[in-house]
């Protein structure tokens with residue numbers, strides 16, 4: 001250890017009455033004041049989440065425009081900044097952390113993870129290379145190993161935390177390309193169902209493939225890929241001189257939560273020498289439940305899997321993950337040596353994250369997973385996911401009991417898709433039926449207790465209930481169903497029972 005040099009008093013930060021000499025280095029008392037001032041606002045905000053409106057974006061665009069400003073030369077006192085955030089900017093949004101957020105794929109926002117982020121950011125240790133913080137790198141490696149355990153991967157699996165599922169899908173796709181295609185890869189073709197998340201298409205473009213190299217395959221009546229169509233497409237492309245290299249399976253689509261027949265896809269990929277990737281960004285953590293393991297049987301046969309801890313593990317946004325069964329493949333795809341780098345570990349058990357991922361300097365994301373899981377154990381996460389599955393089943397039965405409601409996608413995990421389609425609307429043009437269902441959605445959301453979103457299933461507009469938030473419980477589902485019933489009644493009264 002180098003001895004700490006004896007600093008001249010003038011080099012020390014002073015919190016003098018006439019002003020702070022080093023404003024970038026708050027004193028201990030100042031640090032406490034900063035955190036306590038923020039904490040007071042944070043705690044009352046989080047405690048009021050259930051009573052906040054599910055969305056409040058009236059006037060939010062005007063507010064956004066009014067906030068544009070040039071680079072400030074001098075500072076503003078913290079209370080004014082906290083007021084701007086907590087009184088004006090934060091409320092003018094979808095209440096994405098609240099229990100009524102049943103839209104898109106809900107995120108999380110575990111408070112324990114926020115505490116971990118404060119620690120990680122404040123200590124700012126470097127976890128891009130093992131040598132710089134071996135023990136902290138190991139904690140992040142533990143997190144990856146836990147995720148590998150959840151999906152049923154062997155010890156040789158490796159992976160890393162990303163900012164989200166989109167980046168993880170992109171890295172998976174590049175890894176598959178590096179493993180299965182020559183340097184000139186433009187004849188490579190990848191296969192996914194038409195229900196696959198658009199981040200896969202985007203990943204293909206970013207990885208250098210022309211849009212035409214992505215095959216979007218048909219699905220069955222439950223929105224799962226049709227394996228025979230996949231096999232036919234592979235054979236036909238190969239006959240054309242193209243190079244099929246990747247199959248993407250879904251473990252929970254964004255539209256309906258559909259789970260492709262993963263074991264069958266694995267067998268086809270194996271038979272034809274293709275990389276098999278599973279996008280489990282939404283569905284993956286349901287593997288903690290018995291039901292989820294049954295539905296996603298075969299997922300452990302995938303060469304790579306994307307998970308989004310900021311969905312099913314209830315973490316704050318900015319936490320995705322990629323796992324690769326053969327960890328060495330990840331290393332082959334990402335290792336580029338440089339003379340100025342510190343030594344890289346030879347021991348295969350010790351992970352240099354920069355060697356297996358696109359990032360070098362990176363946030364210490366591992367801590368926001370590690371701290372909550374160590375603190376609480378995995379049991380409450382499993383229980384919360386079981387609760388989400390049960391709430392979705394309950395909502396589906398309650399929807400079925402509403403006259404005129406048609407279930408368009410029975411839940412495979414925690415999403416149910418439906419529409420209003422009373423017998424009297426049978427002869428309406430499809431566009432008019434869709435318009436009325438969009439209006440139904442607006443009327444449900446206008447009550448501001450829940451926020452639902454819709455999608456197109458084929459050319460049919462569907463409303464979705466997606467239950468992922470750890471804050472959503474039975475009381476909120478009952479409010480949701482009450483608001484749906486009331487909105488349905490308004491629609492049928494308005495259009496008259498005979499359309």
Ligand SMILES: *Cc1c(COP(=O)(O)O)cnc(C)c1O
Nearest residue numbers: 105164165166197199254281282
């Ligand atoms: C959310 C989602 C993604 C994209 O993940 P981000 O974390 O939003 O980047 C990809 N695939 C599926 C199935 C998803 O639900």
